[in-house]
Amino acid sequence: MTKKIILTIILICFVFFLFAPAFADEGMWTLDNPPITQLQSKYGFTPAAEWLEKVRLASVRFNDGGSGSFITSTGLVLTNHHVAVGQLQKMSSAEKDYVKDGFYAKTTSEEIKSPDLEINVLVSMENVTGIINKAIKDLPAEKALKARQASIARITKEKMDKTGLRADVVSLYYGGEYWLYGYKKYRDVRLVFAPEKQVAFFGGDPDNFTYPRYDLDFAIFRVYENDKPVKIENYFKVNPQGAKDGELIFIPGHPGSTKRLMTYAELEFLRDFVQPYRLEKYARTLSALEDYSKKGTEEARRAATMIFSLQNAYKAYLGRQQGLLDKKLMAKFKKEENNFKAKVAANPEFKKEAMSSWDVITKTVKLHEKEFNNLNFHTLQGGKLPGMGRFITQYVVEIKKPDKDRIEGYHESQLDEKKYYFLSPAPVYKDYEETLLADFLKHALKRLGPNDKFIKIALNGKSPDERAKELIQQTNLDDPKFRKALLEGGEEFVKKCGDPLIVLSWQLDPIRRESVKWSEDNLESVMTLNSEKINKIRFKIYGKSAYPDATFTLRLAYGKVAGYPMNGTLAPHKTTFYGLYDRYYSFDKRYPWSLPERYIQAKDKFDLSAPVDFVSTADIIGGNSGSPVINKDAEFVGVVFDGNIESLVGDFIYDDTANRAVSVHSGGIIEVLNKLYGAEDLVKEILNK
């Protein structure tokens, strides 16, 4: 035991600095470049090409922000409850609250179609770095940006036209590589099962991003094509045994964004500008929505999902900010950048190519700081309706131009998705929209001041509350039929319609276009070009041993099931239903540790020692929510739903001492479906019995 104690101390003190690069289960790897060496040396496993292909084709992206996977040949897709909740909210009404009460379709005829969900499967990947590089070769920054945009617009439209796929060009390693990804898209996605939010999100905001955890954060959809369930060849067979302590696991999914390859100047900018702005924004909007919620149970229902999102974001950003405010961590980033720069400086060719780029980026960041408020607030926001107004006013103008001359967002390959969301039949609540718009206007007024040109037009001499009220109460944009008419009516119809939000959008359009143009000319073009330069040299120095920062595209993370040192003791690798009830009773049944009636009634009727959640060392980040956890036989053993509190600096750094991905255990899912929800038929389908 002494040896163990001493060893523990040595480990805590030194392992990170000495050994971490060699042994950490780090990385969100693209599927063209999986971490073969690491997997072979540490786990003795080599993924075959077929294995990788199956993993890619069984993994899905939820385009409203999350991941998931096919778990049967019959088109069942499993994801998180908190990924599904946006659609659950849109399916619900004052009469039927699927968020609160959950949902189970005993037969396919009872399944409910999601109003505006699109899920994607990555079916083709092509490296187009050469094409893009050729298009921008030797151009100055501004022209390079335009040329790059035009080239991407062309490539994606070609792909789309040829294959019918959704086509995206993805910039990896900050322009070190460009890839053309082709996605099969599904828009007929029907809800099969969702538990009650109170058990999916047991422990609420306090327990969010923590572990030990007891959340059944999963939901099940079924994908349809031509009004029939799709037949799926590549899916992850559910293994209800889950994964053992120490077992190798993989997490394929769509991590949203990391900043591990950013320059130090950009990290400082994040710390001093972006993060404080976001935290302020989340806190303000939360406060506004909490006041709104207090008006009644229906208001509380309408705002519940957004409140969850904002609390989630607030806690995540607070954790990140603690990382950025950690002087030791920042010194480590600085040191790493200096090491990299020293290598660049030591090679005349590299030096000539990229050495000045750090200074250019630093200067550009300083320029961004000066315009920070204008860039953030010169676009009308708050709720859904302002964005709809902006879309339609820009759309009718842009589609008249050749594709290559349009502003970003309105290229042919981008319009299909935009129109889909614009026409969504999901309910829009005017009182809720009014609350969010008023909140934005107040925030903009505070940051821009009353004499700003945007503020003058946006407020039109009124108070934010008055202005939000008149705009929202008088607009018809909440009506999908009106939006359809606008889309079909063209520029003249839109200009004449007189809808106050559209009128305001026309008025603000020049300011927004000016803002976007200034940003492209002075920031984006310069940043992209110089980031590309730095990251091309990074490749030449370090090879492709690194993985690119997350971009909400398919990645493969790996690791093992493992507890970790926590709070002076150890956190176990898994939790059980006993713990769910412990937390329920130990907080005297108080919200957010209350339980749905079903769980209170049934507590003696099922196996409380069954696993609920478990943790693994795999390197994930927001966007990975809903990702399957699979074993080396590509069987489904769980679904990722969170990182622990120690993982919140994961935007910038990965440390497998305590950074853990938190997942719902496959055994827990099967146990509750069978014993608590009477969903034996669904279980039979899932287990293929």
Add this chain to the structure above:
Amino acid sequence: MTKKIILTIILICFVFFLFAPAFADEGMWTLDNPPITQLQSKYGFTPAAEWLEKVRLASVRFNDGGSGSFITSTGLVLTNHHVAVGQLQKMSSAEKDYVKDGFYAKTTSEEIKSPDLEINVLVSMENVTGIINKAIKDLPAEKALKARQASIARITKEKMDKTGLRADVVSLYYGGEYWLYGYKKYRDVRLVFAPEKQVAFFGGDPDNFTYPRYDLDFAIFRVYENDKPVKIENYFKVNPQGAKDGELIFIPGHPGSTKRLMTYAELEFLRDFVQPYRLEKYARTLSALEDYSKKGTEEARRAATMIFSLQNAYKAYLGRQQGLLDKKLMAKFKKEENNFKAKVAANPEFKKEAMSSWDVITKTVKLHEKEFNNLNFHTLQGGKLPGMGRFITQYVVEIKKPDKDRIEGYHESQLDEKKYYFLSPAPVYKDYEETLLADFLKHALKRLGPNDKFIKIALNGKSPDERAKELIQQTNLDDPKFRKALLEGGEEFVKKCGDPLIVLSWQLDPIRRESVKWSEDNLESVMTLNSEKINKIRFKIYGKSAYPDATFTLRLAYGKVAGYPMNGTLAPHKTTFYGLYDRYYSFDKRYPWSLPERYIQAKDKFDLSAPVDFVSTADIIGGNSGSPVINKDAEFVGVVFDGNIESLVGDFIYDDTANRAVSVHSGGIIEVLNKLYGAEDLVKEILNK
């Protein structure tokens, strides 16, 4: 919720600095000076004199290191399992292991007498500061020390002779006050109930000093006089409802030692010398005992209790050391001392009296540093037998002197307890003793080097292992009859007996006496006198609003039942048996999260939602183990057994944001006694039914 979030941040950032002095539930108060003002202003409760007297008389001290309380008129005393375990170990044998298997006496005739337990009740308290001060008035440091010792020897002997009580003079506030405490002592203390160690210490070393926790760390004794259970007037009636979240509670008990009023120079000395030495010692001895344990199950049984103690001490000291290595915390201590010194400097009288004392203490500490190894290692240690050899050789010499001229430890008032332990019938295992002695000799050799005079005599040219073997194998000191003969035989008999450990004690005696004398003349006398000076001025400046550092004498702590921010979320105010089983299953039943068979069999047969442990803000420290938690009606609602990980800096500072005392809940005790141990009769007696 936003307001809550913002409030939380504000609280975390500022509350400690701005408000802590006014609102924290801080302090280990002597019963002559309870925190009346704090209790009135914060909790609206004023303890009456009768309430305080009852609390004092119902609280007991376990002299081998812990606290406890009377819980019935029939002499039942409840304490921690880990306080009782020393006696359980001594009662056990290879055949009967009460530590592992627990114990329950269904009738009084089955109760087992503790071999050498003494428990004390504080029945009288007299302030003797004036007497001591008079005795040392105007004397130089060395003479003052002798005069103080002589004065204390006289006062305590008088008290003992007059009342038959155990009499101690206690120095409070580092000599700011001296009190004569009279204790009623009980030596016939019989074991009534103990659970299995595996559930008393569930989670073992990893979970030690952490929370949420699920330990049934309690044991019950019965006190006898004249072979009959004592009749007790003052006891804490057990309230099985426990205390509610937020309820005011009190913890009367015997905190061992704190260093909150120490000078900064002494804290640095702790950090740089004492703590590293202790950590090294604990780690070495643990390692030696773990090797010994591996020899067999009986060896493992013999060493188990000491291993627990050492692991416990190691973790506690590691936590303290983290506090001392925390630069912000140390800067805070420095600032506080500077503020105090500024006040002293501002008053000519105070300045003259005490200003130079800080420098004197700093110089004395530097002197101590130089002699640190000699002072620590020039006394033979390791196991029980070397101490027994030393005691008898010094005893036969010292008792021939007048009381006032004897060395410390051999005054009349101190001998009764010494002889009691010397004659203890508790088993002594030679192989175990040999392991500990060899470990000490190796450590001493490492620290002192082979040419040290102590080492030369102690090793006598042999290796530590050889020497320990010959000394322990050949000594008869393990035989209580031989010890009795030594005690009765006097100086001549002891000198002639030829027992190798006693021979060695004679040889080492001059070195030890020299070491003690040097320490008294150069360190203790100077430190005591100057600490007294500083702390007398502290009284004059701050009044008696402060509480003295802990001295293993009776204190009253207070606070409320309350969870706390932990690991990114909240720790609940209590835990339940559901959590016990969660941790058992979540670690796959692995030790130290395994459970006794009784708990595995019975898990569906009792109320798992019953409380196990709970936390409160009361300010406690090692020595408080076994202290009752009582409500304002002086009812027993639980028994303290630990502090959380955040409390480990409690030696130096108290911060009620997260510092919590962890206790077993009265409801949990009653539940298991009734439902798992078939101890219904005991429960009836406890609940007076």
